[in-house]
Amino acid sequence: MTGPTDYQVLSCAQCLGGQALGFDFSMAFQPIIDAKHQTVFAYEALARGLGGEPAGEVFKHVNADNLYRFDQACRVKAIRLAAALGMKTKLSINFMPNAVYRPELCIRTTLAAAKTYNFPLEQIIFEITEAEQIKDRSHLHNIVKHYSEQGFLTALDDFGAGYAGLNLLADMQTDIIKLDMDLIRNVHTDIKRQTIVRAINDVCEEFGSAVVAEGVETEGEFQFLAGLGIQLYQGYLFAKPAFETLPDVHWPAWPH
Template identity: 55%
Template sequence: MSSPDRRGGCALCRDARPLGFDFSYAFQPIVDVQARRVFAHEALVRGVAGEGAHTVLSRITDENRYSFDQACREKAIQAAAGLHIASQLSINFYPNAIYRPDVCIRSTLQAAQRHGFPIERIIFETVEGEKVSDGAWLAEIMREYKRMGFKTAIDDFGAGFAGLNLLADFQPDIVKLDMALVRGIDGSPSRQAIVAGVVAICEALRIDAIAEGIETADEARCLADLGIRLMQGYWFGRPAFEAVVQDAQIPWLG
């Protein structure tokens, strides 16, 4: 997909059509294994009755992508406020749906104010698997979000534009390691070496690293030994539909 036309941003905000379908959210915890607490909850799209994300995402087209992105932000904040989420809130966004971040963020700011959710507890995370054709444009979006007071996160670090070239030009608050690096890491010296290198880079750049997709205690222990303290995956908690996982429900490492 080609780079967005920055000139179209105001028209999209003004002329965006109603989405035409509804959806809800499940929330999955991201845990701090050192502090033994929930660091954040990631808002994950679901159908209104809890159906899988694909039942919603399969309805996204180039024509409604912008409206969907806007609705996602507002609905995630509303749902998090209704559940009294006290941790940070990670909201996925579509870089290819953003035209002028300073303009397109207005409805998000209004939603945060309306529901009393502090913007400093909102993390904007690139959508998993979203192919971005312009790394410089992605960096520009994230830089604007940081300027406004939001936190920023790059998903799938190590794949596509979510890699070292991006970090050379822009340092997000958080990088989420590509799941392929995490799966089975306890038995893979090569993955361990790569993750150790990423951890060192993140420490030097003052970026938090999150390992996602953790399914076993052995994977979690290995990652902790490599210096990862923020983790996400089924081992710690599955996405809870219209609910949140509390600290007491987390199976902490011994």
């Protein structure tokens, strides 16, 4: 994989304009909500084409040679848009562990973007995406450790699917665990899923990690999960991703 010469940090202007990539893209935002208190906990930044095309159209252009530059560009674009929209909640940014060469150097672009656009560092969450197999678990552990030492929150995305499983959870601890939508689908009518989700929620509570239920689409799913005490949610029941803006949120009634 080709990396930046001497880990050279890309400028915000390069990342924003796509010059370093050879293609350009933008972001949509989807809220992660605290349903019990009816507040928005964070917005996740999601890559989109310049015309709002889905992420798959963007990732067609990403390869081993530009993975690092794409990862850096995502951070800059997410921070710039969040600042422009006046985001007061936390901002959740996906990062690709195999694109992070040395965390203490790769984080510089994020720090520079936050300073340039006057976005508070304490509002940033880094989500570990499970789209690719982790090549070096100890390296990932060091990334999470370094980000935590810098004051960033960390999250493990899509837990229970792909490469984000119990082994990864055993190797390191993140502040947030996001349960994959396939575990959530029809959980209110599926005893096996109920058992698995209940067990994972108990483990996360023991670890001190907050749980986010991803992909919640129905009132039935929400009511069951809320009954377990899960407060943080993301999914179409609450809001779909909105291109370059912050969407309105639907607030279902918290069960008594």
